[in-house]
Amino acid sequence: MRLRQVLVVLVVTVLVLCGLCTGAGVWVWNSAVLSTADQVDFTRPLAVPPLAPSHLDAQGRRVFELKAQAGTHDFGHGATPTRGYGGSYLGPTLRAARGEQVVVDVANGLDEATTLHWHGMHLPAGMDGGPYQGIEPGTTWSPTWQIDQPAATLWYHPHPHGRTAQHVYQGLAGMFLVDDPATDVAALPHEYGVDDFPVIVQDKKFHGDGRLDDTAPFLSGIGVLGDTVAVNGTVGPYLEVTTQRVRLRLLNASNARSYDFGFADGRTFALVGSDGGLLPRRADLSRIMLSPGERAEIVVTVAPGERVVLRSYPPQLGTPLFDRFSGGADTLDILQLRVSSGAVARPQVPERLVDVPRLDxxxxxxxxxxxxxxxxxxxxxxxxxxxxxxxxxxxxxxxxxxxxxxxxxxxxxxxxxxxxxxxxxxxxxxxxxxxxxxxxxxxxxxxxxxxxxxxxxxxxxxxxxxxxxxxxxxxxxxxxxxxxxxxxx
Structure with a gap:
């Protein structure tokens, strides 16, 4: 009798533990999916990073100044400690033309060493800003090089070995636009802040006291995945659009998350550029996937008076066992376009764009x-x-x-x-x-x-x-x- 009772207790215990494990597994599986589709209140105007001021020095070089510094930023969780260039979060957009010699005076106002890497830029190794071009606190690094590459959407961010994720997550990043009439198309929207906008997309998550939380989720293996999207540092952003075609320079500046950008109504857009410049021909797409560091220039056609939502659909990561734990099942609303009733016309996007010499x-x-x-x-x-x-x-x-x-x-x-x-x-x-x-x-x-x-x-x-x-x-x-x-x- 006693043996039978012990066996019954063991069986019941095993069944309860199995049930608990199954329930926990189901909870973990389901909790790994995030969707903010139609849940975002777009109540904040999109911040558009200003164009960085510059001047020509006695040698005719275009000189920019950037200062890495600490500050606080409002993501909707109070005053969140952050870092930025010349401000509390992100940095201005640098813009220079092919053929110009540029100098960037990078001052470090942080309490630790950093670097500044020019992502996508063709330049000497000593100016690249990798792990070996460290900038100590209180010092200034002044790389100089000649711009010599096609018109493109590039960006800048720190690259200290072992601490890049932390520095970028805290806000140290910005765009660098290269101009070159020979490899751009005049028919494309090109007035910065009017019909041509930077869209720097990052995901964040927060501790209860508003501090940034950079812990990695369970089973992800790729680093931090946030539940809040910030565009140019703005949460819940809307963009007032005054033209019937608008160029969005998409930058995935997230630490780990990939995005599959499209529009909530399924409309197509013209992909006109990738990391290093314009494509030879426009590609009419409804989705474009960007992993961390990638850029895409898209032109979307809109109608006067309408509202359109840029959305990220579940990206096809190709890792079936871990997609769900790497953001591969997530749907995120990114940015709302609010088109004015008097939006003015812009030219159609040409089918052919620029010649791209093919490497053999x-x-x-x-x-x-x-x-x-x-x-x-x-x-x-x-x-x-x-x-x-x-x-x-x-x-x-x-x-x-x-x-x-x-x-x-x-x-x-x-x-x-x-x-x-x-x-x-x-x-x-x-x-x-x-x-x-x-x-x-x-x-x-x-x-x-x-x-x-x-x-x-x-x-x-x-x-x-x-x-x-x-x-x-x-x-x-x-x-x-x-x-x-x-x-x-």
Missing amino acids: PSGAAQRRSFSLGGHAINGKGMEPARVDAAPVLGTTEVWRVVNNDGTPHNFHIHDVQFQVASVDGHAPPPWLAGWKDTVYLPPNRPYELVMRFADYADPNTAYMFHCHLLAHEDAGMMGQFVVVPADSR
Whole structure:
């Protein structure tokens, strides 16, 4: 009798524990889905970062000034401690033309060292702002270089090794626009703050006292995922639109989250540009996915008096076991466009945009392979003393990159803009037809990237390549290359 009673108790205990585990599993599974569709009250006008003032010095160089500093910002949770450039959060938009020599005086008003990297910019390694160009508190770093690349939407952000995620999450970032009439299209909307707007998208979450919460969610493996979207630092933003076509320069400045941008009513838009400039032809799409660090220029046609919501749909991350825990099931309302009743007409977007010279993979001087997995590339974590590649100045290379684990990763290369030659052995889709510096890597689908190393050789100073999910980068998923002179072979 006693044995029977013990067995009954054991069976009941096991059943209760199984029920609790099942219930907990269901709760974890369901709680990993976030949707703010039709739940956002768009009550705040979108902040538009001002164009940074500049002046010409005695040498004819265009000089900008930026100061990294601490402050507080209102995300709707009181005064949240943040950081920014010349203000409490984010920074102004720098704008310069191809052919100009620029100088940026970067002052560090923080209580710790930082750096400032020019993401997407073609420039000497010593001016790149990677982990080795540290700016100590109270000091100023003044990189200078000549702008020499097509018109494009670039950005800037810190790059201190092991602390990039923290610095960017706290607000240190901004846009850098390159102008070049030869590689832009006059018919596109181009009046900054009138029909041409920066849209810097970030996700945040908060502690009860309003401080930013940078803890990673359960099972995500990619870093912080927020439940609140801020655009240019504005939560619940609306944009007053006064033209019937508007250009949105989308930047995913989040630490880890990917977005699949579209509109709530399903309308199409014209994708006209990617990371490194305009596409050869516009691509008429209803969605465009951007992983951290990627940019897209879109032109949307609107009607007088209407309201349109820019939304992020669940991105296709290609990681079925972890999509749900990496933001892959989330739907987020981003920005409302409020079109005035007197919105003025703008020209149609031309089908053909600019000539994009194609790099020939068959003429590559070197082919390299990079496998991303865990927090390593080719099985190696970041080591400051190790150089992983030494391309020769003036040569073209093909890099085969592949995500070999079930976690989201992307791939960013400093200095060069590359072209996607193939995706899993096939021609790339139209939205990858232009210049890129960052690309998302679905698991087990090799991407072949072709790039040319031009203008700058420095065998003693390295550029970086890395996953741009910032927690992965900080954990060591980064490598180094130097460009060496041709006569060094």
